[in-house]
Amino acid sequence: MSxxxxxxxxxxxxxxxxxxxxxxxxxSLGASLHVVxxxxxxxxxxxxxxxxxxTVYSGDSAQHVAESxxxxxxxxxxxxxxxxxxxxxxxxxxxxxLDARLIVVGNRRMRGIGxxxxxxxxxxxxxxxxxxxxxxxxxx
Numbered sequence: 750m751s752x753x754x755x756x757x758x759x760x761x762x763x764x765x766x767x768x769x770x771x772x773x774x775x776x777s778l779g780a781s782l783h784v785v786x787x788x789x790x791x792x793x794x795x796x797x798x799x800x801x802x803x804t805v806y807s808g809d810s811a812q813h814v815a816e817s818x819x820x821x822x823x824x825x826x827x828x829x830x831x832x833x834x835x836x837x838x839x840x841x842x843x844x845x846x847l848d849a850r851l852i853v854v855g856n857r858r859m860r861g862i863g864x865x866x867x868x869x870x871x872x873x874x875x876x877x878x879x880x881x882x883x884x885x886x887x888x889x
Contacts, residue, residue: 752780752850757840757869758814759786763886765814767855770884772818772825774853781826782818783847786811787839788831837872845878852877855886 756771758764768784775782786809815829832839844852854870874881 752778753783753847754778754780754851754853755783755785755840755844755847755849756853757785757787757836757855757873758810759788759836760810761857763855763857764810766886767853767884768814768818770882771853772822772827774851774882776822776825778850780850781828782815783843783849784811784815784818784827784829785840785843786829786831787834787836789833789835835872837869837876840869840873841876841878849879851880851882853882853884856883857886 754771754775756768758768771784772782774780809831811829811831815827819825819827830843832842834842840852840854843849852873854873856870857868870881870883874883
C-alpha cells in the first residue's frame, strides 16, 4: 500500500507524540508522511540560555519535527508544510491537496474544559476527507 499520512504539529510535546505515532503508521502502510503546522499568527519561543539559545517560530514547527522524524526512520519519505490559518483547516486542506489516506492528530484539549472550547482533533474528525486517527498523547 502507499499514499500519504498527514499529521498536524506545533511546538508541544503532545504534537511530537502524535507525529511519532503518524511516522509508525506511515511506515506500516508503506506511505509517506507529510507534517503540517497551521498557525493563525506568527509567534516565537526561545529555548536554552546564553550562546545555546534557539528561537523557534510557530511556522517552523513542521520543518523541525519533519527533519527529526526523517532522521529516525530514513526509509519513510517525510515532507513538511506550514500554513497561516486555523490548524484544523490547514490539515484538511493539505489532506485534500495530497489526496491523503489518513490524518493523524493528538487528543490534546479533548478532556476537561478544552472539550467545551473545541479541539483540532474534534474539528478534523468531523470535516476530514479521509480517515482520521486520534493518537493518545496524554501522559496518564
